[in-house]
Amino acid sequence: MTGSWRVEVFKNNKPLHACEAPAEPLELGRQQKDAGEEGPPAQYVQAGLRRLIVAPWEEQEVSRRHAEIRPMGDGRVKITNVSQVRPIHLSNQRKLDPGASCETAMPVILSLGKVGGTTVRLQELQVVEEDEPLCSLREAAAPPGAPIHARPELTTLASEVPPVQMDNLLRWLRSAMDVLQSAAGAEDFFAKAARAVVEMVGLDSAQVLLIQNGEWKKVASWTAPSAAGAPTSEASRHILERVAREKRTFWQRPAGASPSQSLMQVQAVVAAPILNRHGAVLGVLYGDRVWGGATAPLTQLEAVLVELLAGGTAAGLARSEQEQAAASLRVQFEQYFAPDLARQLMGRPDLLTGRIAEVSVLFCDIRNYSGISRRLSPEQNVAWVSDALGAASECVLAEGGVLVDYVGDALMAMWGAPQPQPDHAARAARAALAVLAGIPDVNTRWQQILGEPMRMTVGVNSGDALVGNTGTRHKFKYGALGHEVNLASRVQGATKYFKTDLLITEA
Structure with missing residues (x-):
């Protein structure tokens, strides 16, 4: 049973390279460099036709598409000259002009372009496993x-x-x-x-x-x-x-x-x-x-x-x-956790499983963001929010907190999970104060651009919550769910009614 062809290429009767190709329609031609093709003996399959590169692009005697060979059964093939200008010379002294074709038995030897130039020998390979060495x-x-x-x-x-x-x-x-x-x-x-x-x-x-x-x-x-x-x-x-x-x-x-x-x-x-x-x-x-x-x-x-x-x-x-994978996971963890905690979680991934834990949750956002953002370009908006929330994030990580999420101009953080922190409420309170204390530094960079000083409001609440990976298989997100989390968000929203920048519930 014919399974493949042995293709050998010669230049001026000297062997250049050899390869195998499936016994199926095969096109021989010169490398098309502008199409991204590699040099010989690269193979490509396009629209059901296998293309074998037999000459580099600078070999002008060979056309980009020169010969097409199709199996006819019983060890015979049909050879068609698909070049528009150059002939094919067969070993039996027969010449195929552009557009001409013929049938012949294998093995076949054909010269593309001039005689003795780029010569291709095609031989049928019989797959007889029990007889081969x-x-x-x-x-x-x-x-x-x-x-x-x-x-x-x-x-x-x-x-x-x-x-x-x-x-x-x-x-x-x-x-x-x-x-x-x-x-x-x-x-x-x-x-x-x-x-x-x-x-x-x-x-x-x-x-x-x-x-x-x-x-x-x-x-x-x-x-x-x-x-x-x-x-x-x-x-x-x-x-x-x-x-x-x-x-x-x-x-x-x-x-x-x-x-x-x-x-x-x-x-x-x-x-x-x-x-x-x-x-x-x-x-x-x-x-x-x-x-x-x-x-x-x-x-x-x-x-x-x-x-x-x-x-x-x-x-x-x-x-x-x-x-x-470990490095990628470590980078992913360090986006949420302090470096020390990220390293611990690499060794104890079970800490990320869902469970009930006593936590403190912090929400903060930029006061009057909508009014200020309308005066800024898109590039300025992104840079400003990134700078402001970046400064707040440093305060969270400095107190061993978890950066849960960013939503628009708002940040959510948590303490008490994945590792227990008996002083989670105190950590959250210190982080909240540090966020507000850092605002003047941000204003030194942005007040002239914003046209007014920036303010941030912070709300903190403590209580039991469901903690774990609340994301999906598409995106990791370690966070908390439940009433106490919602209450922390509402506490932060209530700061404008109490005309204050910080509200903390009793722990």
Whole structure:
């Protein structure tokens, strides 16, 4: 059964790169840089047609849209010249002018533009798993955080590895851990993992590919200096899909290939899965080695080492994600709580669960905000309110309070939760006095702009309330609900009737 095509690209009869593509309608053409396309051998799918970039944008002999190839069954394809000005030359001396098409059996070799220029060889790949020289480790890879258990391969190999090689193995493991510990983030992990595979296992090149929107995308790669300038080869789609499906490490030990079978050098490859903490495949760590000469084939030990490095990369990514999530949560907490309390809550998230607590609630807002705001521009309004409420917020945090919410020109704060504070009423009262005491400083910055001195009114009430995360899954909001909270709001509103800036109920 035909599953995919092997596409090899040559320039002046020298191999440039190779890749695999599904056996479906395929367009060959030059990079469209203005459309944001990457250089060869990038692939794109548009309106059901897969597009393969076979030449960079500066290669003017190749049209942006040059050839369209469609499978016809029984190993035959239909080739159409979709270029408006340039021909296609086939290996059987046939020439396809713009707009012309023909059917032919695979494999096919076609030159785009002039003969001997950019040449593409297309070969059908038969997927016959039981006959191909593909080996795998017996067990699926373990996700980050899974219980550690002895791998059968390691137990066997440990007894067979000579002492000299065992020293190399231990040195490799130490180096791998150093690499992963020095990585700063996801992209850094990928780049260092690819380089480590090349340098420590002795491969010619390595890459990290991630599954994005159902497609394999290369996010990092490394090539050994000894292999610099060698033709590039895309990862085997078939091997990638097997790794993703079975979550096991595979390596290929081809029996060899003659020049009639392929114009490219035969390669041995190894591919190990990179899993997330839930065991899903995020991507693959993929390496290859040119087969031939004095180069040794890939071994089971090397496959195990590549899997260990892929597992270390996965663990490092999981740790990085946890650290980022913790940092994000800490920032979120510090928007509501004083830094010391935020750090305590990181270790005791149970304190955020809903419960009844004795609290003191403070409301404050800007007196005559509507009248003053009409004289200001939108930019001045935002800056003024932010400055005023920011100064009030500092007073709340200085007394260990929780910044519950901002609504327009008003602020709500609370004491007594999430951690009990026996002196919550006194803290709230001191914060209220500090808010009013700080108004002159705000007026020194804004009175000339406002045209009058700013005033703030504050109301405080104490009593039992339901406290907890009163927000939703979309937005965190730690606060209080109940009659005593509503009463605190009404107390603040009553300040204008009593012609005072501060009202505090009896605790």
